[in-house]
Amino acid sequence: MLSPQQRAAQLRHPHGGAALAVAESMNRSNGALNQAAIALLAVGAHQTVLEIGPGNAAFAGDLLRAPGSRYLGIEVSEAMVDAAQERLALAGLQARARVERGDVHALALEDACVDAALAVNTLYFRDDLGAPLAELARVLRPGGRLCLAFVDVAFMRTLPFAAHDVHLHGLAEVELALHSAGLRVCGWRDHREHATGNDGGVVDKHFHLLLAHR
Numbered sequence: 618m619l620s621p622q623q624r625a626a627q628l629r630h631p632h633g634g635a636a637l638a639v640a641e642s643m644n645r646s647n648g649a650l651n652q653a654a655i656a657l658l659a660v661g662a663h664q665t666v667l668e669i670g671p672g673n674a675a676f677a678g679d680l681l682r683a684p685g686s687r688y689l690g691i692e693v694s695e696a697m698v699d700a701a702q703e704r705l706a707l708a709g710l711q712a713r714a715r716v717e718r719g720d721v722h723a724l725a726l727e728d729a730c731v732d733a734a735l736a737v738n739t740l741y742f743r744d745d746l747g748a749p750l751a752e753l754a755r756v757l758r759p760g761g762r763l764c765l766a767f768v769d770v771a772f773m774r775t776l777p778f779a780a781h782d783v784h785l786h787g788l789a790e791v792e793l794a795l796h797s798a799g800l801r802v803c804g805w806r807d808h809r810e811h812a813t814g815n816d817g818g819v820v821d822k823h824f825h826l827l828l829a830h831r
């Protein structure tokens with residue numbers, strides 16, 4: 618059992634002996650949110666999609682439903698890159714999908730090379746949203762789309778790990794940061810789920826999804 622501080626550190630950068638279990642737990646608890654983001658992003662045939670912070674890339678196959686589409690994941694965690702590459706190989710997706718080590722603050726990608734991008738639950742690890750969103754805007758082709766999915770601030774404050782160097786970004790702040798990066802918001806979804814908490818009680822999970830285009 619991880620302490621709230623250990624959990625925050627693992628969510629920021631899964632590492633060590635706990636990394637794989639953390640990835641599986643993220644996949645379970647974030648599965649419905651990821652599916653909502655994938656539906657909103659709607660990757661088209663022959664498009665290239667970039668995922669930031671995919672963990673072990675459990676949802677890459679769902680992003681690749683359109684024929685001829687391609688997937689690139691960028692992850693800071695070496696443990697997640699290894700787990701993701703193994704998972705993609707087992708799923709027979711390695712010809713269309715790969716995950717590389719990298720950081721959204723400095724993407725080793727050419728300008729305007731992706732059609733669609735998404736980041737689910739990855740906005741909380743730095744205070745500044747400007748630099749990562751500017752990078753994402755840079756690599757999106759004109760007309761390309763970015764989907765961000767993130768926890769509502771009031772709900773995040775109820776989570777014990779949120780007190781440990783986790784940055785809370787409200788909906789209005791994220792919208793403004795997207796606009797400052799040159800992206801226009803064109804879609805929004807409220808995502809709510811009921812889940813069972815660690816104490817057995819019902820937890821009302823609340824997230825926002827924003828779709829923006831360049």
Ligand SMILES: C[S@@+](CC[C@H](N)C(=O)[O-])C[C@H]1O[C@@H](n2cnc3c(N)ncnc32)[C@H](O)[C@@H]1O
Binds near residue numbers: 647691693697719720
């Ligand atoms: C809370 S997990 C979310 C994983 C997955 N997107 C999901 O919805 O379950 C955050 C992930 O983002 C990665 N990450 C954190 N900061 C990052 C950065 N600056 N660039 C790329 N990946 C990052 C972490 O290693 C971790 O795997």
